[in-house]
Amino acid sequence: MDMMTMNLSDFEEMQKTVNTVLLPIGMIEAHGPHCALGTxxxxxxxxxxRLEEARGDRILMAPEVAYGHSWGLAPFPGTIDVSAEAFGxxxxxxxxxxxxxxxTNIILFNGHGGxxxxxxxxxxxxxxxxxxxLTINWYIDYREDIKKIAPDPGHAGEDETSLVLAIDERYAFTExxxxxxxxxxxxxxxxxxGIALYPEAFSGNAEAATAEKGEQLYRMMVDLVLQDIDTLWEIEQQLERG
Ligand SMILES: [Zn+2]
Known part of the structure; x- marks a missing residue:
């Protein structure tokens, strides 16, 4: 269910059965010379x-928070940094x-380390x-599995660049x-x-990224996200049973 395009009557109807919302949280910042600022x-x-296709009947997909906090990448052009306090x-x-x-169930799907x-x-x-x-920081929570597909992940690294290429090959390059x-x-x-840590505003082996790896990463991680969401619902049931 997509909140952005829902009207009031649809929303009220949905409220009767749905108590889980997913809020995507991102950042607009430098992602190397090669990845979209909106990565x-x-x-x-x-x-x-993809989650809407799998569990859209039980989860309200909320519009995203696009701007976040990035102390590390703030010195780079293209980073729009909101203070940690204001953002939180x-x-x-x-x-x-x-x-x-x-x-009463809120899933924070976070795309950004800062x-x-x-x-x-x-x-x-x-x-x-x-x-x-449930907070999902995909690049940390699923890191060991990510490395089996993209061995050199990082900020705009092999994993993130692959995931962007899998969306649209115009949004990143590797050459x-x-x-x-x-x-x-x-x-x-x-x-x-941040300039010392990320001399080119990225880390990892971006050159090894491909759209195919990105597609594999999405499929692998969507399954893991769904397992985590099931755990959240199990916690709810356990708490209700008292
Ligand atoms: Zn990123």
């Missing part, structure tokens, strides 16, 4: 399209709105309000892009540190 929005959108509060307000509309610490705080607050949440490893542990932090 972190495009990938969650593609997951939503905004997402919390949106989720409270869904809760007021009767949604959002994670804010979303951790948001989900703690939501849990205290009685909302059950001459090469490979970059992060030269320093992320726990060292200093002014404009």
């Amino acid at each position: 972190d929005v495009l990938i969650p959108r593609e997951f939503v399209r 509060n905004y997402v919390l307000e949106i989720c409270r709105g869904f809760h007021q509309n009767g949604f 959002n994670i610490s804010s979303l951790d705080i948001v989900t703690e607050k939501l849990a205290d309000l009685g909302v059950r949440t 001459g892009v090469g490979s970059h490893e992060i030269p320093l542990a992320k726990r060292f932090r200093f002014k404009n540190g």
Whole structure:
């Protein structure tokens, strides 16, 4: 069910049976010289399209939050950075709105690493309000399986670039892009540190990306996402049984 195109009567009808909403969360930021600035929005959108086919009868697909927080990539052109505090509060307000509309299961489908610490705080607050949440950070949660298909993942790396190519080959290129490893542990932090960590605004072997790998990655991960969503519903049932 697509909230963007639903009218009020459709929404009220749906509310009678559906209490799970999926909110995609992204970022507009530099993704190397080779991937779309909207990569972190495009990938969650593609997951939503596939999840809608599989579980659209039980989940309301909400319009995405396209702008997030990126301290690391903020020095690069094309990054539109919202502070962690403003971003977290905004997402919390949106989720409270869904809760007021009767949604007690909220799935945050996050496409961007810089959002994670804010979303951790948001989900703690939501849990205290009685909302059950599942946060999906696909590039972390499914990393070991990702590496079987795309061995050198990263920010706009082999995995992300492949996932973009699988959506539309015009949204990324690989020729001459090469490979970059992060030269320093992320726990060292200093002014404009992102430029030292991501000299070309990406990490991993982007040159090895292909649309075919992207398609394999989507299929593999959609199954894992569906398993995670089933676990969220099992938790709901267990809590209701008390
Ligand atoms: Zn990204």
